[in-house]
Amino acid sequence: MSEVIFLVDHSAGKITKAAGELATYAKSIGDSVAVVFADNAQPIVDQLNTFPVDKVITIAGEFDKYGPAAIADGLAQLLTDRKPAAVLITSTANGKEIAARASVITGSGIITDAVNVDKDLITTQSVFGGSTTVHATVTKGVPIITLRANSIEATGATSSAAVEIFAATISEAAKLAPITSSTPVVKGGRPDLTEASIVVSGGRGTNGDFKPVEALADALGAAVGASRAATDAGWYPHSNQVGQTGKTVSPQLYVAAGISGAIQHRAGMQTSKTIVAINKDPEAPILEIADFAVVGDLFNVLPQATAQIIARKG
């Protein structure tokens, strides 16, 4: 069976949720081969044992210092050596840059932001704010495909994959912009916006008061998002902005409270499995794409829903 290599994202020694999702995609296509760029790879390798992984390749070197450019060098050398059927990478800023550089180095086609890839390596992308679904394939080299987090439910497994070490060299060009200091994201108590299964977002209708939005999010174990209107007004951090110029999310449930649903916002959330909207304006465009819409004041509807959910949990 042919190998499908996937790049394991990790931060501060922990793999991201997306790593299990990529393993699941890889296994549905062929042998699932994880590649881990880390000097101390063992703790990361151990975390992969609960996912369908057939083999792990570790690559050590100054990858923390030189970032995506260096990882792309290592990945390209691995592709040339192993000639896998495909490479899967998470659609993050880093992931897409690694994919881009590896594509140029190896002369391989690239598809980004896929929400599915099937066993024949046909990808599905949702483009133009979710209004169009595109099916595409890579026609040259090793297909390099970046997949959005949360686009598949990771399959659990008990695996004890053999670990191989691969030696890669970092080119002089990739060493031109060293990382001189690094500040990891301060993780709040809530799940990460792009990884969360549920997102509750607030917009202009909050008038700057995100308390009911946060309370519902916490009752549901959800991440908190915000429209551009809310972040531009300084009501919520830009890092929580959902939309064309912010984060793209596709959770199981997206709750839009006091968000009108301009096309720019819809571009960031329209692939959510279920959409719930609360808006005072019965003409708000968001209500048209919602599976469940309440025309009403979020300051009445959200607290009532929050209380109900907490009561149900008992």
Added chain:
Amino acid sequence: MKIAICIKQVPDSWAEKKMAGGVLDRAGVDAVLNDLDEYAVEEALRIVEANSPTKEAGEGSGHTITLISMGPERATEAIRKALSMGADDAILVTDPSLAGSDALATSLVLSEVIKKGNYDLVLCGTESTDARMSVIPAMISQRLGWAQLTFAGKVAVNPAANTVEIERVTEFGNQVMSAKFPAVLSVVEKINEPRYPSFKGIMAAKKKPITNMSLADTGVGSSDVGSAAAWSNVKEALPRPPRGAGVKLTDEGNGGEKLVEFLVEKRLA
């Protein structure tokens, strides 16, 4: 300093977009300067203004800002917008054989144009609002063998030392990276507030030179660009089926309860 900015004309992000023959149908929609490129133009202007004896960009600043774009003749509209903000001149690569080019071909053409200009810095937005791939800056950096300083939320340039330092803003946190010229930068939209072109700027932009280049002028062969040379292939593009008609109700004091009933039914709460 010689600064280049890669800009793109895109369909207005407010417009409904459609596919035609496997590529975006660009003819039927209003076209504008890619929103996210405006931040790159603004940042280039600020870099020049901070290092200009006149505190202004343009003649007398000792620095130049050149716009580089690939697209149809119509892209001159987007170029004029960026020129009216204060860039000095522009290069537009237009060629019928470029239609349908993928990111790999686009980055190849842009890189070849950049090579001819002896630039110190190349600035880009993080992505175009139509294709949204976010790969062009990394591809250009790889092709040129220049330093890659992308997703910058802050840029500090030291022209005397030929160095540039950025704060890179990504989902994994913030990092400080530095490099010597030449370097490829992309800037995130939080970096600045792009200026509106002044009346004087709009008038001046009409006289600023736009150099037209054909594909042959760039030195790239026609077999390396266009839809036939693309390394990925769109098999089909379908309008998303409209979401099934949802439930819509007006809150009569129990809207929150009804909402939770729906979530429970869907096993979401």
